[in-house]
Amino acid sequence: MSIPPNDTWHIVLPDKAQVFRRRAMRFEVLLTHRPDWAYLAFAEQIASAQQHSMTDHPSPRLPDERLLRLRNAHAVPPLCAHSGRQENGWHEALAVIGSRVSHATTGKTRTAIERLLDTPGAQIESFARGVLCGYYGGVDSEARVLLAAALQVHWVAMAAEAAARAAFGPTEVPSLCPVCGSPPVATVLRRHGGTLDRYLHCSLCATEWSMAVDRCTSCGSRGWLHYFRAGGAHSAVRAEACDECGSYLKILNLDHAPTLDPTADDLFTLELDAAAQDAGFARSGPNLLFVPGIEPSV
Numbered sequence: 636m637s638i639p640p641n642d643t644w645h646i647v648l649p650d651k652a653q654v655f656r657r658r659a660m661r662f663e664v665l666l667t668h669r670p671d672w673a674y675l676a677f678a679e680q681i682a683s684a685q686q687h688s689m690t691d692h693p694s695p696r697l698p699d700e701r702l703l704r705l706r707n708a709h710a711v712p713p714l715c716a717h718s719g720r721q722e723n724g725w726h727e728a729l730a731v732i733g734s735r736v737s738h739a740t741t742g743k744t745r746t747a748i749e750r751l752l753d754t755p756g757a758q759i760e761s762f763a764r765g766v767l768c769g770y771y772g773g774v775d776s777e778a779r780v781l782l783a784a785a786l787q788v789h790w791v792a793m794a795a796e797a798a799a800r801a802a803f804g805p806t807e808v809p810s811l812c813p814v815c816g817s818p819p820v821a822t823v824l825r826r827h828g829g830t831l832d833r834y835l836h837c838s839l840c841a842t843e844w845s846m847a848v849d850r851c852t853s854c855g856s857r858g859w860l861h862y863f864r865a866g867g868a869h870s871a872v873r874a875e876a877c878d879e880c881g882s883y884l885k886i887l888n889l890d891h892a893p894t895l896d897p898t899a900d901d902l903f904t905l906e907l908d909a910a911a912q913d914a915g916f917a918r919s920g921p922n923l924l925f926v927p928g929i930e931p932s933v
């Protein structure tokens with residue numbers, strides 16, 4: 636089902652100086668609640684390394700103006716991550732992130748990271764394309780997370796760079812990012828004046844784009860939606876599941892808890908994933924900092 640754009644559709648491009656700084660800070664707070672959770676500490680190290688990497692990230696090379704205009708005219712994401720265009724900027728981010736995280740890890744996680752950093756160019760390009768296409772095989776889970784982290788840095792930098800050079804509008808598939816074409820990691824609710832607006836938050840480039848609060852974010856149905864709620868301090872996070880397409884995605888209410896981060900708080904509320912999946916629903920978008928079943932040694 637396609638969802639018609641409306642007058643209120645709008646987009647929020649990422650602030651590259653803030654995305655990973657806020658995420659790292661949020662992980663630090665979450666770690667105070669669960670200091671024994673090794674994976675949370677691993678994710679915090681990655682977010683911190685992403686922030687460090689972004690400070691020195693080279694200016695990304697965007698597609699030329701003609702191609703940007705052409706894609707916009709055809710409602711295709713201007714910086715489509717699945718276009719086959721080879722990107723080079725993420726290699727610098729991987730070197731920085733890999734170096735910092737490997738020094739903080741031990742055992743098979745460190746071995747997997749070092750093996751990734753020694754991977755020949757053509758093969759690592761193939762691994763990166765797999766990450767961008769949602770393919771989980773071919774590379775160690777820990778290495779896959781690092782690759783995804785580097786790709787996030789590069790695509791956030793590109794989306795920020797494109798803010799002044801490309802026009803953005805609704806695309807053919809409203810559930811995918813209008814900048815890079817990736818699925819969302821979660822949705823967020825923000826209050827503007829008297830209304831609560833919903834945005835989907837891109838799993839790759841951190842762009843946010845608006846969508847009606849009463850539709851499934853995957854298929855657009857206004858049919859049967861179920862909600863799974865987190866307990867205690869995380870009552871501002873819930874999972875929305877759709878009977879029509881069988882998918883679910885989490886909603887973070889930033890009106891109630893402004894410091895929530897879509898990537899960090901999605902990871903922190905895995906019990907909601909378990910509840911939705913036990914009820915037969917499947918995630919409609921990935922959290923690129925998490926591969927199900929991963930248990931790094933840190």
Ligand SMILES: [Zn+2]
Nearest residue numbers: 812815837840
């Ligand atoms: Zn995106």
Ligand SMILES: [Zn+2]
Nearest residue numbers: 851854877880
């Ligand atoms: Zn649906």
